Amino acid sequence: MHDLQRSGARSPCRTSGHAGSYVHARTLGGVSSPDAFAVPGVDWVRLGPGLTRLRRLQAGAVLVLTLALLAVLAWRVPGWRVGSGVLAAGAGGLAAVGWRVLDRSVRAWGYAERADDLVVTRGAVWRRIDLVPYGRMQMVDVSSGPAERAFGLASVRLHTASPSTRAYIPGLAPAEAARLRDRLTRRGQQQAAGL
Amino acid sequence: MSDRGHPRSAGFRRVHPVSPLLRGGLLLAALAVTLGRQALDGNRVVWPWWAFALVVAGCFAVGAVSWWSTRYRIGDDELRIDSGVLVRRSRRIRLDRIQAVEVQQPFLARLVGMASLAIETAGGSGTEATLAYLPLRQAAELRRHLLVEAGREGGEAPTTTASPDVVLHRVEPGLLLAAQLLRTGPLLAALGALATAVVGTLAGEPLSLAVLLPLALGVGSAVLQGFSRGYGFTLRRSEHGLSVRAGLFGVQSSALPVQRVRGLVVREPVVWRRLGWASVDVTVAGVVVRGDDDTRLSTTLVPVARRADAERLVTQVLPGLGPAATATTPPPRRARRLDPLAWRRLGLGGDDAYVVTRRGLLTRRTDVAPRGAVQSAGLRQGPLQRRLGLATVALHLPAGPADPTAVHRLAAEAWQLTLATGVPRPPA
Numbered sequence: 001m002h003d004l005q006r007s008g009a010r011s012p013c014r015t016s017g018h019a020g021s022y023v024h025a026r027t028l029g030g031v032s033s034p035d036a037f038a039v040p041g042v043d044w045v046r047l048g049p050g051l052t053r054l055r056r057l058q059a060g061a062v063l064v065l066t067l068a069l070l071a072v073l074a075w076r077v078p079g080w081r082v083g084s085g086v087l088a089a090g091a092g093g094l095a096a097v098g099w100r101v102l103d104r105s106v107r108a109w110g111y112a113e114r115a116d117d118l119v120v121t122r123g124a125v126w127r128r129i130d131l132v133p134y135g136r137m138q139m140v141d142v143s144s145g146p147a148e149r150a151f152g153l154a155s156v157r158l159h160t161a162s163p164s165t166r167a168y169i170p171g172l173a174p175a176e177a178a179r180l181r182d183r184l185t186r187r188g189q190q191q192a193a194g195l
Numbered sequence: 196m197s198d199r200g201h202p203r204s205a206g207f208r209r210v211h212p213v214s215p216l217l218r219g220g221l222l223l224a225a226l227a228v229t230l231g232r233q234a235l236d237g238n239r240v241v242w243p244w245w246a247f248a249l250v251v252a253g254c255f256a257v258g259a260v261s262w263w264s265t266r267y268r269i270g271d272d273e274l275r276i277d278s279g280v281l282v283r284r285s286r287r288i289r290l291d292r293i294q295a296v297e298v299q300q301p302f303l304a305r306l307v308g309m310a311s312l313a314i315e316t317a318g319g320s321g322t323e324a325t326l327a328y329l330p331l332r333q334a335a336e337l338r339r340h341l342l343v344e345a346g347r348e349g350g351e352a353p354t355t356t357a358s359p360d361v362v363l364h365r366v367e368p369g370l371l372l373a374a375q376l377l378r379t380g381p382l383l384a385a386l387g388a389l390a391t392a393v394v395g396t397l398a399g400e401p402l403s404l405a406v407l408l409p410l411a412l413g414v415g416s417a418v419l420q421g422f423s424r425g426y427g428f429t430l431r432r433s434e435h436g437l438s439v440r441a442g443l444f445g446v447q448s449s450a451l452p453v454q455r456v457r458g459l460v461v462r463e464p465v466v467w468r469r470l471g472w473a474s475v476d477v478t479v480a481g482v483v484v485r486g487d488d489d490t491r492l493s494t495t496l497v498p499v500a501r502r503a504d505a506e507r508l509v510t511q512v513l514p515g516l517g518p519a520a521t522a523t524t525p526p527p528r529r530a531r532r533l534d535p536l537a538w539r540r541l542g543l544g545g546d547d548a549y550v551v552t553r554r555g556l557l558t559r560r561t562d563v564a565p566r567g568a569v570q571s572a573g574l575r576q577g578p579l580q581r582r583l584g585l586a587t588v589a590l591h592l593p594a595g596p597a598d599p600t601a602v603h604r605l606a607a608e609a610w611q612l613t614l615a616t617g618v619p620r621p622p623a
Contacts, residue, residue, distance in 0.1 A: 117616070125578050131613050132571040161480070162570035162591035164598075 042119055044110030051171030052106045054151045059102060063095045111169050116191065118158065118184060120167045130167045135191035136160045140181045144174060156180055207266040207277075211309060214328045215258025220303040226251065267326060274314070274341070276324055288324060292316045293345040294481030296338045297449035300331070305445060310334040314341070315481055335448075342450055363437070364497060364508055366428040370472075374499035375421040377466040379557045384414045425498035430508065437511065439495065451496070455480040456512045457568040458597030459496070461505060461561040468559060473505040474498055477512055478568075478595025494596055513549065513563060520546040521561070523553050529583050530603035543601040543612070550590060550612070552599045562599035564590050572616040574609055588612045 070084040070091075101124075108124040117133040137158055144154040148170075154177035158167035172180065226247060265278040274288045297313040304310060304327075311327035312334050329337065375381070391406055426443035430451075440448035458478035467473060475496040497508055510516055523542030531538040542553035550564045569590045576586040586609035590599045601612060 127576045127581070129574040129610075129613065130571060131574075131616055133616060136570045158571075160570035160591065161593045163594050164573070164589065164591035165571040166573060167571065 042112045042114070044112055044121060046110045047106055047169075047171040048173070049106075050151050050153050050173075051109075052103050054147060054153060054171075055102045055106065056099065058147070059095060059098050063091055066091050106171065109169070109171070113180075113183065118167065120169055122168075128166075130165070132158050132160060132165060132167045133191070134184065134187040137184060137188040140184045140188075142174075142177045142181050144177075154178075156184075158184070206268045206270070208268065209262065209266050210326055211328050211330060212262065213307060213309065215255070215262045217301075217304050217307070217309060217328055219254050219258050223251070269337075269340070272344075274324070276326070286324060288314065288316060290341065290344040293341055294455060295450055295452060295479065296341050296345075297447060298331075298334050298338055300442070300446040302444040304328050312338060312341075338450075360431045360433040360438075362429060363432050363511060364428075364430045364500065364504060366425060366441075366498060366500065368422075368426060371425050371428070371499055372418075372422055374467065374472055374474075375418040375425075377464070377470070378418075378421075379464040379466075381414045381418060382464075382466060384410055421498070425495075428495075428498055430497065432511075441495075441498075451477070451512070452479065453512050457565065458592040458595060458599065459509060459513060459563045460597045461509070461563075463559045463561075465557045465559075467499070471502045472499050473502055475500070475505050475509060476596040478592050478597040480593050509563075513565065516549055516563065517546075520544060520549045520563075521551050523551055526585065526603040527605055530585060532583065533579055533585070533603055538603065541602045543604060543608075550599055550601075550615075552590075552601045554600065554602050562597050564592055564597065564599040566615065568592055569616050572613040574613045576606070586610075590616070 067088055070088045073080045074084040104124040105122075108127065109120075109122045111118065111120045116135075117131050118137075119129060119131050121127065121129045138161055139159040141157040141159070142154055143157065148154060152173060153171050154174040155168065155170040156172060156177050157169075158165065169177075169180075230247065260280055261278070264280045265276070267274065267276045269275075269290075272290050274290060274293075276286045276288075278284050278286075293314060293316055295315040297315075298310050299313055300310045308331050309328035310331045311325055312329065314324045314326070316323045326334075326337075328334075388407055388410055423443035425441055428441040429439070431438050431440070436453055437451040438448060439451055440446065456477050457480050460476050460478075461473050462476070463473045476494050477496050479494060496512060497505060500508065521544060523544035525539060526541050526543075530541065534541070537554070537556035540553060540555060540559055542551075544551045545566075548566060550566060550569070552562050554560060569592065571591045573589045573591065574586050575589070580586055580603065584606050585603045586606045587603060588601045588609045590601075590612075592599070601609065604612070
C-alpha cells in the first residue's frame with residue numbers, strides 16, 4: 001500500500017532551484033520530509049520556490065510602504081525623527097526575520113496523494129496535517145489571483161460536506177494544479193461515498 | 196395533485212391573507228413605541244400624525260402586493276414558489292431533496308392560530324424556503340405531506356394505519372428553569388457580581404446599581420430565552436421518525452431525521468455535572484446553524500435531562516453506541532504540563548462505528564462522531580506539543596454543533612486516528 005521507501009531520510013528540505021522542479025519530484029517519488037512530523041509511508045511533494053518569491057515580494061512591498069511613510073513622518077512632523085527611526089529599525093528587523101520565516105513556512109508546505117486520500121501538511125512551528133479521503137470530496141477549486149498569475153502560480157482547494165475541512169495547496173504551477181484537480185476529481189468519482 | 200393544463204393558475208395557492216399583518220407586526224410595534232415616546236415627551240411633536248399614517252399605509256400596500264404575488268404549488272415531485280412583482284422569481288424545490296420541515300409559531304401568529312413552514316434542503320446555507328403564514332392545521336398537514344414525499348426516497352412508505360405517537364421524553368419546566376439558572380454563564384455572572392459587591396463594600400462604596408443592573412438584565416434575558424425556547428420540550432416518535440416540539444410564546448415543532456444525524460454532543464456545565472444533568476445537541480445533515488448561540492430546535496435532542504434519560508435518548512439517534520465506545524482514555528500524563536487544569540477531562544475513545552472525544556474544564560463536552568460521517572481530519576501540533584510528542588486531532592463533520600476533537604494525544608495515536616478517516620462505516 002503506502003510502504004514506499006523514504007528516500008534520503010535526513011536530506012535537507014531544499015528543493016532544487018528551478019521552477020517546476022516539484023513536478024519532476026512527484027514523478028520521481030517526491031522529496032522526503034526530514035523531520036519526525038513526516039509519517040511513515042507518506043512522501044511529501046513540496047512546493048516550488050515561486051511562492052516564496054511572491055510572498056517575499058509582497059512583504060517587501062509592505063516594508064517599502066512602511067519605510068516611506070515613516071520617512072515622510074520624520075521629515076514633516078516635528079518630534080517624530082527618533083520615533084520613526086526606532087519604528088523603521090523595528091520594521092527592518094521584522095522583515096529580516098520574516099525573510100527566513102516565509103521561506104521556512106513555504107517549505108513546510110507539502111501534499112501527498114495516497115491510495116485513498118489526499119494529505120496536506122503546512123506550518124513550520126504550528127504544524128498541521130489535513131487528510132481528505134477522495135470519496136469525501138465535494139468540489140476541487142483551482143484559483144489564481146493576479147499576483148499569483150504574474151508569478152505563474154495557482155492554488156488548489158478541496159471542499160467536503162464539512163465547513164471545517166482545510167485542505168489548501170498554494171504555489172503550484174497552473175498546469176500541475178489543473179492536473180491535480182483532474183486526478184482528484186477522477187478519484188473522487190471512483191470512490192464517491194455519501195455525506 | 197398533478198399539473199393540470201394552465202401552469203399560471205392550476206393548483207396554485209396563496210398563504211393566508213392575514214400574513215402581511217403578522218409579518219408587519221414588529222414594525223407596527225416599533226411605530227407604536229415611537230408614538231408613545233412622543234406622547235410622553237409631550238411638549239414637542241417631531242413627526243406629524245399623518246406621516247405615521249402614510250408609513251403604515253405604505254407598509255400595508257407593500258405587504259398586500261407581496262402577498263398577492265406570492266403563490267405556491269405542490270406538484271408530484273416539486274414544491275414551486277413564485278414571488279415578486281418587478282423581478283419575478285420562481286423557485287422549485289424537489290420534494291425528495293427536502294431534509295427537514297419546521298412548523299414555527301412566533302408569538303403574534305400563535306395568538307391568531309397561524310404558523311409558518313420553514314423548509315430545509317441539503318447544502319443550502321440556511322432555510323431554503325419559508326411559507327408564512329398558514330392556519331396551524333393546514334401547516335401541520337402540509338408538513339406531514341412534504342415529509343412523507345421526502346421520505347419516499349429512503350424507502351419509508353407512508354403507512355395507512357396511523358400508529359399513535361410515542362412520547363419519548365418531556366422536559367419538566369422546573370428542571371428546565373433550574374438548569375438555565377445553573378448554567379456556567381449565569382453562575383460566573385453571579386460570582387462576578389458578588390466579587391464586585393465585596394470589593395465595593397471594602398472600598399467603602401455602596402453597591403453600584405450601574406454595574407449590577409446590566410449584568411442582571413443580561414443574565415435574566417438569557418435565562419428567560421433558554422426557558423421560553425425549551426418550555427414544554429417534547430420528543431416524540433411517530434411513524435415518520437422523531438419530532439420535537441417546544442416553546443412558551445412561540446411554539447416550534449420540527450422533524451429530527453434520525454437517518455441524517457451525523458454527530459452528537461453532550462454538554463455538562465460544571466454544576467449540572469454534580470446534579471447529574473446534561474444537554475444533548477445533534478448535527479443533522481442539511482440543517483445549518485447560524486452562529487454560536489443559535490441552537491435551533493431541530494439540532495437540540497434535549498435541552499436538559501438527567502443523565503440516564505440523556506443516555507437513553509442518545510441511543511435513539513445513534514443506535515449501538517454502547518459503554519464500550521463511550522469509555523475514553525485520558526491523554527498521557529505529560530499532557531498536564533500543557534493543560535494543568537483540564538487534562539484529566541480530556542479523553543478519546545470509540546469502537547468500529549463511533550469516535551468519542553471528551554474535553555472542557557467548566558462545561559464538559561462529549562462529542563460523538565459516527566466514523567462514516569467524518570469528512571476529513573486535521574492533525575495539529577504546536578511547538579510545545581512537539582517537544583512532548585503530543586498532537587491534537589479534529590474530526591470534521593458536516594456543519595452543526597458536534598465538533599469532536601481529541602486533544603493532546605500521543606503523536607502515533609493521533610496519526611492513527613487521522614488515518615482512520617474515510618474508513619467506510621461497517622454494515623450495521
